[in-house]
Amino acid sequence: QQPVQSPQAVILREGEDAVINCSSSKALYSVHWYRQKHGEAPVFLMILLKGGEQKGHDKISASFNEKKQQSSLYLTASQLSYSGTYFCGTSGAYNTDKLIFGTGTRLQVFP
Amino acid sequence: NAGVTQTPKFQVLKTGQSMTLQCAQDMNHEYMSWYRQDPGMGLRLIHYSVGAGITDQGEVPNGYNVSRSTTEDFPLRLLSAAPSQTSVYFCASSYSNDGPYNSPLHFGNGTRLTVT
Numbered sequence: 001q002q003p004v005q006s007p008q009a010v011i012l013r014e015g016e017d018a019v020i021n022c023s024s025s026k027a028l029y030s031v032h033w034y035r036q037k038h039g040e041a042p043v044f045l046m047i048l049l050k051g052g053e054q055k056g057h058d059k060i061s062a063s064f065n066e067k068k069q070q071s072s073l074y075l076t077a078s079q080l081s082y083s084g085t086y087f088c089g090t091s092g093a094y095n096t097d098k099l100i101f102g103t104g105t106r107l108q109v110f111p
Numbered sequence: 112n113a114g115v116t117q118t119p120k121f122q123v124l125k126t127g128q129s130m131t132l133q134c135a136q137d138m139n140h141e142y143m144s145w146y147r148q149d150p151g152m153g154l155r156l157i158h159y160s161v162g163a164g165i166t167d168q169g170e171v172p173n174g175y176n177v178s179r180s181t182t183e184d185f186p187l188r189l190l191s192a193a194p195s196q197t198s199v200y201f202c203a204s205s206y207s208n209d210g211p212y213n214s215p216l217h218f219g220n221g222t223r224l225t226v227t
Binding site: 002029030032034040041042043044047049087089091096097098099100101102103104 | 142144146151152153154155156159161167169170201209210211212213214215216217218219220221
């Protein structure tokens with residue numbers, strides 16, 4: 001079952017912040033985040049593992065709440081280059097050999 | 112290193128035709144997978160493999176076959192193409208033979224398939 005992402009779309013001005021959420025109805029073991037530019041392949045951002053710490057990558061960070069089966073991606077002081085579609089991918093405790101993606105959140109950053 | 116290479120980049124098929132989408136990686140990754148991407152549906156897992164000789168079904172396997180005779184190659188076969196298989200297909204690999212839960216997926220550039 002696909003994880004649910006919210007919101008479906010976000011429009012920002014440069015310098016604004018955004019949060020993208022990913023939730024699952026099943027117990028999670030890991031959460032991945034990817035960004036896809038139009039017409040290109042998805043590109044890996046970060047992985048969060050059960051029991052792991054919050055991760056950060058420049059001004060993009062993420063958290064993983066195992067009890068709530070949720071992850072959030074935080075984009076701080078957004079740049080034009082952040083535009084694209086963000087996907088979370090989840091792996092369950094009993095299905096670590098599958099990565100199931102959400103339907104994506106489209107982020108547009110304007111000057 | 113080329114990474115993950117998919118061929119062809121574009122393909123048009125008639126209903127009922129068969130074809131094979133090719134995927135090769137030169138990173139010695141054990142894990143390989145195929146996803147399809149449709150508007151509003153995100154990426155959906157078709158088939159995957161945790162190593163040579165081992166394959167398994169994903170979320171949407173019907174109408175597709177795979178085999179993994181070598182570590183490098185993971186072709187996806189459409190047995191009898193249908194318009195519902197019109198999509199963008201991505202091959203992805205990761206180094207762990209436990210599955211991608213703890214290692215990043217590296218994606219190919221995709222194959223855009225149209226079935227008329």
